[in-house]
Amino acid sequence: MKEILVVYWSGTGNTEKMANAICDGIAKTGDKFVLKSVDDASADDVKSYSHIALGCSSMGAEVLEEAEMEPFVESITGLVSGKKLLLFGSYGWGDGQWMRDWYERMDATGAQLISEGLIVNETPDADGIALCEEAGQALAKA
């Protein structure tokens, strides 16, 4: 049994709902999870995990939230090579460009991304929650 780290930033709770559902999916496999809002997480946390999920909604103009998530992601780019990584987040009026950019950035670190990134429009509905649970299970099995 392994433990998986899930770190997220969420302004209005949409990405947080995704994070909770991803944790539910992990738990269904029998693995454990540690769920942290990014303000409680540090680069040191990342070092000891082989499987990590990172979540952030699309902010600014198709970028990561800049005060907390962006510096956190920057601080771990040298630490995730070879680790299994799931990216996720909620978006609004865009087309997911922030996630495509984030995927490319993390792919360039040598991390093993398990998907192109799970995106949900605004508040996840039942289908969105199911996708998050499946992604959590896929991360645990990766």
Ligand SMILES: Cc1cc2nc3c(=O)[nH]c(=O)nc-3n(C[C@H](O)[C@H](O)[C@H](O)COP(=O)(O)O)c2cc1C
């Ligand atoms: C300041 C701000 C900037 C945003 N920028 C974008 C954007 O560039 N593209 C987009 O698709 N949605 C954008 N949104 C919409 C959010 O991504 C969307 O409402 C999302 O569901 C918020 O998720 P959260 O509650 O996890 O933060 C923005 C919202 C805010 C408040």
